[in-house]
Amino acid sequence: MILRFFLRFSFTSLLTIALISSVVAQPALPDMMAVTQNGVNVLSWISQFDGVKTIAVQRSNDSVYNFSTIGYVKSIKKGSQAFIDGHPNPGTNWYRLYIVFSSDLSWYSNRVKLDVDSAQLMKKGVLPPNDSLQKMVSTLSLDNGAVPDATEINAFTYIRSQYVFTNPFTGHVNVELPDEDDRKSVFSLTFFDSKDKQVLNVPKIPERAVIIDKRNFQRKGIYKFEMRKNQDLLETGYITIY
Numbered sequence: 568m569i570l571r572f573f574l575r576f577s578f579t580s581l582l583t584i585a586l587i588s589s590v591v592a593q594p595a596l597p598d599m600m601a602v603t604q605n606g607v608n609v610l611s612w613i614s615q616f617d618g619v620k621t622i623a624v625q626r627s628n629d630s631v632y633n634f635s636t637i638g639y640v641k642s643i644k645k646g647s648q649a650f651i652d653g654h655p656n657p658g659t660n661w662y663r664l665y666i667v668f669s670s671d672l673s674w675y676s677n678r679v680k681l682d683v684d685s686a687q688l689m690k691k692g693v694l695p696p697n698d699s700l701q702k703m704v705s706t707l708s709l710d711n712g713a714v715p716d717a718t719e720i721n722a723f724t725y726i727r728s729q730y731v732f733t734n735p736f737t738g739h740v741n742v743e744l745p746d747e748d749d750r751k752s753v754f755s756l757t758f759f760d761s762k763d764k765q766v767l768n769v770p771k772i773p774e775r776a777v778i779i780d781k782r783n784f785q786r787k788g789i790y791k792f793e794m795r796k797n798q799d800l801l802e803t804g805y806i807t808i809y
Contacts, residue, residue: 601662601679606687608652610662619643623665624650630661630678638697641705649704653694654809657685657736688735693725696787696809728804731792740779740806742772752796759791784808
């Protein structure tokens with residue numbers, strides 16, 4: 568039986584909370600605010616500066632050390648700005664901004680902390696990588712803290728398969744075969760990119776539980792998969808490499 572899952576997902580309520588809990592409350596750089604909902608974190612702030620070259624978003628599991636850049640703000644024009652982290656770490660996530668000006672002056676924002684329930688990550692659907700999410704944010708009309716329309720913040724996502732899914736703790740792909748009495752069945756997996764070009768084929772899954780290293784995919788993105796049982800199509804679905 569073919570199980571094809573597709574769901575329209577909206578970030579409207581989440582970004583509305585982040586961007587306009589109230590216009591007055593939205594802080595100006597070097598301060599920012601942050602909210603979390605359903606395993607997705609959103610940072611927002613107002614930039615009152617001209618001549619900004621880049622704004623990098625950095626994340627750490629502690630408040631002082633081990634910060635690493637997880638993405639860049641696409642729209643850096645003066646006014647309201649935001650960043651979506653669709654793939655936070657389980658537990659504590661500390662965030663800060665690293666701002667570089669055209670004069671090469673640079674400084675950091677304040678640090679904000681968000682705690683993410685690991686159970687929320689396991690239930691979350693298949694979201695695009697963070698780079699793709701920032702492209703969506705860059706199209707919003709956020710000047711002067713304006714509330715974006717619901718139609719502006721729609722994106723597509725897919726329900727996570729119970730058999731093939733990205734592990735939110737490692738980023739690798741977990742494969743867990745259906746429990747069946749018939750151990751002679753042969754299960755196979757094929758992955759395709761956004762242009763339906765085959766990128767990875769596993770002709771025979773050797774064990775009931777297998778981990779596929781994310782480096783096999785070579786680049787970030789959403790990939791479609793087809794799982795077959797004895798050459799019969801069992802399931803199609805999607806995973807994210809981020």
